[in-house]
Amino acid sequence: MPDFLLEIGCEEIPARMLDDAREELSRRVKDLIVREALVLEEGLVIESFSTPRRLSTVVRKIASTQADTTEQVLGPSVKIAYKDGKPTPAAEAFAKKVGLDVSKLEKVSNPKGEYLAATITRKGRGAVDVLSEFLPKEIASIYWPKSMYWRPGKTERFVRPIRWIVAVLGGQVVPVEFAGIKAGETTHGHRILAHGPLKVSDAAQYTVLLEGASVIADSKVREHRIRKALDAETRSVSGARWREDADLLQTVVNLTEWPSVVLGSFDRQFLSLPEEVLVTVMRDHQKYFAVEDASGKLAPHFLAVLNMDADADGLIRHGNERVLRARFNDARFFWDTDQKLPLVGRVEMLRAVTFQKDLGSYFAKAERLVHLSGELSPILDSVGRKVDHAAVAEAARLAKTDLTTELVKEFTELQGIVGGLYATAQKHSQAVADAIYDQYRPESMDDAIPRTLEGALLSIADKADTIAGMFAMGLVPSGSKDPFALRRQANGIVRTVAGHKLPLKISMLMGQALKGYAGGDAIKKFSQQGEAYAKAIQGFFRERLEFFLREQGLAYDVVNAALAAGDDDIVDVVARAHAVAAVRPSADFESISTSFKRMKNILLQASETKKRVADPYDPASLKEEAEKNLAAQAPEVASLVKSLGAKKEYENALREISRLRPPIDAFFDKVMVMVEEEDLRATRLGLLQMLVNDFSSIADFSEIVTEKK
């Protein structure tokens, strides 16, 4: 019951790809062992490890050989196999195929008759044999977002060149070969700190062995060590704390084999630069953790995570401080230079900045944004929301001007933010500055939406303009392909509209956004306008709404029911979906849903068989007590539901609809709809049609998944 170790030694694997690759390799090894029946009864214990230079999987105790298996193979029927008691060529051929003498063949009966059969025993293969056959394919199949080839004349790809492979099973090398590398039992420690190659004789000792060579194979352990070291280094500054940053932590965990931390400092005078700029330089460009003082303000220190044991001479700290000083000096130089030309003076410069190659410049985009946001803000007025129209227009005009600044050219991730900071410095109103600052929000699922209505309008207009242009050119996201992040931008619109409860319908918004391109050059490249555009937009946003509602924890059938009753008004869909979710657990609602499904099915059947539906129907033509009753109660409930719906009191409205349960149940108990008598049938169908029409404006109940009765 040996242990197995596979280690792929590779030139530095990109930090962002390491975790996925480690998990994939271990899953592949596990699947292989299961598939090839090498699992012992006590189950599998798998550990996976990764450093920038290795991906490893250790499997504790696998079977050293597969169990022998026996299998019965069916041959020709006995009738064909024997003639006059002697085996025919068919019997001989079968015997040859299974490798047995004809005399060793058995006879079995099944419903079709009597057949020849052979019991074959397959000897289980040794684990070494199995692993060496299948592992190369598993290694080759690991998915990489970007891979390369490196051997002359060879086509195998991997993320970076593989330099060694260790494959050991119970102290024995498994002869695996991939990319010209024959597996052995030799691994390598830390690039600088280790003393020469190492022999791995025992998989169980793998991590201990590597630790002796200054490599911590387990990324969780590295993370723990880095956290401890960050704490320890920060302690030397009184009252200070390092800023938690999950993404950065994961990055440095995956950039190091033997991490340690140094605390560095920078000149206080740099603290006069905006914190956003300083943190971006430290985090995104230098992979440093920021340090804050007791009040939460940025402190003039940083923490660098090293792939080294120590910094005895302080050279590393000194070097990092020097680099940061240069970066901060640059930032300040850019800040000062940029101030010489205010944002207002940069509008014309946008003519030379490409928005998208076929959609023209940012100058043209800014003009469209002024126009589109100007169309949107009166709509907010109409429902009594106070918007500073002048601020929206000014923010839209200046929104993209920061793309011409040195600071944004250097730190592109600060686009918008820099514009907002400059707007403040240049004495624009707070509303203008905030709107510019927030225009790209939300940039991710976790990011906040714009804080102000002005910012929300600008952000929505910007995203709608991009989506409209792209869709009109037919550049619609499909599958995993979404190079312009249109889904993220649409998610942003949905979240912002919902968050600020804005009365902006998708069809109106996207229709206006498309109109903004009229009269420009881009329109020549448009392949999708009118109905096709509207349809594509509707489908696209419907998916985004679905995603948004599901993210809020709503069940998919609730989401479908709400969307089926209308998917244009985001705020309304959200309210309706939550109302449905609230009443969904009640027994009445469940029953009503079942009934509506039944009504829809009957109506569908009627339409398929071309049966007439009386519209409007004449209640006087109804015969049974139960249907008369339903017909009498429904209009009253319908008008109540309508007035509640108009007040957006959807939950109350749905509870009203539930009150129809007794008459509806009685109807289905007592009344047969599809009767022979044409007039009566048409009347009853008319009644059902009326119910479906009147009670589907909040949600399509037939979408609700009910228990089968």
Add this chain to the structure above:
Amino acid sequence: MPKSTAPTLQELILRLQQFWAARGCVLQQPYDIEVGAGTMSPETFLRVLGPQPYRVAYVQPSRRPADGRYGDNPNRLYKHMQLQVILKPPPENVQELYLESLAAVGIDLRKHDLKFEEDNWESPTLGAWGIGWQVMLDGLEVTQFTYFQQCGGIDLDPISAELTYGLERLTAFLQDVDSIYEIAWVRDAEGQSVSYNTVRHQDELQLSVYNFEFADVQKAWKHLELYEAECQALLDRYQALSSDKNAGEAEKKRFPLLGAYDLCLKCSHLFNILDARGAISVTERVGVIARIRQLAVGLAKAYVAQQTVADQKGQVA
């Protein structure tokens, strides 16, 4: 004051050249036409094509007009120097060789923090891309390490490793100075040094002025069109020649594709000047890049074909 124990700029160059010469590299001289990066020198762009192994190292002054800062910015230059190493094909220990080269210029890696961080390189204008890292030394990017995968739109076989050392920043790091202009370029026996400022400041200032203020936009466009037309005409003629059954091998072999490549480099530099002048509109930009790319890709294809012609005679070095 620069650290007096650290190598001067020219000592750094000499040590790196000596190191790579000892590993079989041809020591080339800088290419004598303006380029934006060492990659554009034919010693890289053309040599990485085709099957012949090659190793070369050279310093390449690289001009990027838009990066000019009138000599005011301590970290940014209009023209910086790269030491470019091409190893075709890359030996298996190419990373270790690189680390040895750092040791050779006096960096004790046990006292520093070194990381290979993902950084892939792409030049749409050259139809070239590669995969690799930026090498970070104590938080400073000192080298771009790239495994070329494609060049001139052609899949490479074998691939090449390209090591690009940023000479000014590496020297500033070693000498521990905060401004490139403080770098000691050379030091005499008495310890007197000549600074980078003395050698290069005027150049940075005046070329920034030229590129941003004086370069004649109309004429630059005209030059660009002339060079482009001549380059394209040569390519067309080679095209005709290569499909001409009566054309002899010698005639094909002597055809001046290298001359055409020089013209292509001129186009690229003129484009950069026009860009720095803000003279290229959005719509023009995409178009001009595509035109230059078309020349580069056409040249790469023609060059590979021409090498094959010569190969059959066994006359290629």
